[in-house]
Amino acid sequence: NAGVTQTPKFRILKIGQSMTLQCTQDMNHNYMYWYRQDPGMGLKLIYYSVGAGITDKGEVPNGYNVSRSTTEDFPLRLELAAPSQTSVYFCASTSRTGAYEQYFGPGTRLTVT
Amino acid sequence: GQNIDQPTEMTATEGAIVQINCTYQTSGFNGLFWYQQHAGEAPTFLSYNVLDGLEEKGRFSSFLSRSKGYSYLLLKELQMKDSASYLCAVKGNQGGKLIFGQGTELSVKP
Numbered sequence: 001n002a003g004v005t006q007t008p009k010f011r012i013l014k015i016g017q018s019m020t021l022q023c024t025q026d027m028n029h030n031y032m033y034w035y036r037q038d039p040g041m042g043l044k045l046i047y048y049s050v051g052a053g054i055t056d057k058g059e060v061p062n063g064y065n066v067s068r069s070t071t072e073d074f075p076l077r078l079e080l081a082a083p084s085q086t087s088v089y090f091c092a093s094t095s096r097t098g099a100y101e102q103y104f105g106p107g108t109r110l111t112v113t
Numbered sequence: 114g115q116n117i118d119q120p121t122e123m124t125a126t127e128g129a130i131v132q133i134n135c136t137y138q139t140s141g142f143n144g145l146f147w148y149q150q151h152a153g154e155a156p157t158f159l160s161y162n163v164l165d166g167l168e169e170k171g172r173f174s175s176f177l178s179r180s181k182g183y184s185y186l187l188l189k190e191l192q193m194k195d196s197a198s199y200l201c202a203v204k205g206n207q208g209g210k211l212i213f214g215q216g217t218e219l220s221v222k223p
Contacts (some may be wrong), residue, residue, distance in 0.1 A: 031209045042117075042200055042213035043156070050208045058210070090155055100209045101146065104155035 001026050004105035006091050012111045013081040021076040021108050023091030031094045032074040033058075033102065034066065036087040043090065049074055081112045115139045117214035119201050124220045125191055133186045133217045135201035146211065147175050147186045148200040156200055160186070188219075196221045 007022045025032065030051045035043040045058030049068040063085060065077040074093075078085060088109050092102040116138045125131040137145070144163040148156035162168055162177035162184060174187040188195055198218050202211040 033210070035213075040121075040215070040218075042202075042215045043211075044213075045210060048208055048210060056208065094209050096209075100144070100204060101158040101161060102209075102211060104157070106155050 003027065004091055004093055004103050006089075006105035006108050008108060009106065010109045012113065013078075015081060015083065015112060017081050018077070018079050019081070019110075021078075021089055021091075021110075023074045023076070023105060024072050025074075025091075025093040025103070025105075026072065027093060027095070027103065028071060029093035029095050029103075030071065031096065031100075032068065033092045033094075034064070034074070034076045035090045035092065036060065036085075037090060037107075038087050046076065046089075078110075083112050086110060086112045115203075115205075115212050117201055117203060117212060119199075119214040119217045121215065122218040122220070124222060125188075127191055127193060127221055127223050129191050130187065130189050131191060131219065133188075133199050133201075133219065135184045135186075135214060137182050137184070137201070137203050137214075139203045139205060139212060141206035142179065142203060143206060144204040145175075145177055145184050146202045146204065147173075147184075148202065150198045150200060150216065152197070159199075191221050193221050193223070195219065 033048045034046040047066040091105040147159040150156040160175040198216040201214040
């Protein structure tokens with residue numbers, strides 16, 4: 001299993017540009033999450049999904065959109081990039097059974113200038 | 114409100130024992146996680162407590178007191194590779210969501 005994969009690893013955007021951060025998991029997990037992590041801080045939840053076709057907002061959803069058309073994929077869309085969105089973005093997934101430990105992807109480092 | 118507190122940074126010596134504390138006030142509680150995060154990498158799962166008491170896993174142990182809203186992570190026989198950030202996270206009531214503390218940056222010195 002590849003686990004949780006994210007692309008791209010790094011990206012530089014200009015203010016106002018748009019992009020999609022890709023996230024795919026091959027563990028057949030129902031639950032998926034998007035977090036952002038600013039320097040020296042913990043993780044803040046942006047959006048999450050409990051299954052295909054179902055998404056909901058987390059703590060910091062403004063400026064982002066998500067979709068979940070399949071169990072495997074959970075892309076995060078930035079429509080009008082702003083400097084405040086400079087951060088490291090992590091995607092995670094978990095099963096509905098057991099401890100619900102979340103498995104994280106390697107992250108996408110995004111800079112908006 | 115939701116609040117999770119842990120010290121910002123700690124320093125310890127190789128071979129020693131260190132305890133990282135976490136206190137929480139959350140509207141729901143369905144377990145507490147500890148994650149390890151090396152610089153520039155993703156968090157990796159260390160431990161999970163849902164009942165009061167101590168869970169031991171090799172050199173790492175985690176303790177939970179639900180009545181006090183308190184947990185700690187105990188690292189024994191510290192190694193240089195244990196230098197990392199340690200994140201405390203509480204699982205809420207909905208959708209397996211986790212609320213993270215800001216993390217404790219641990220530096221292990223020779």
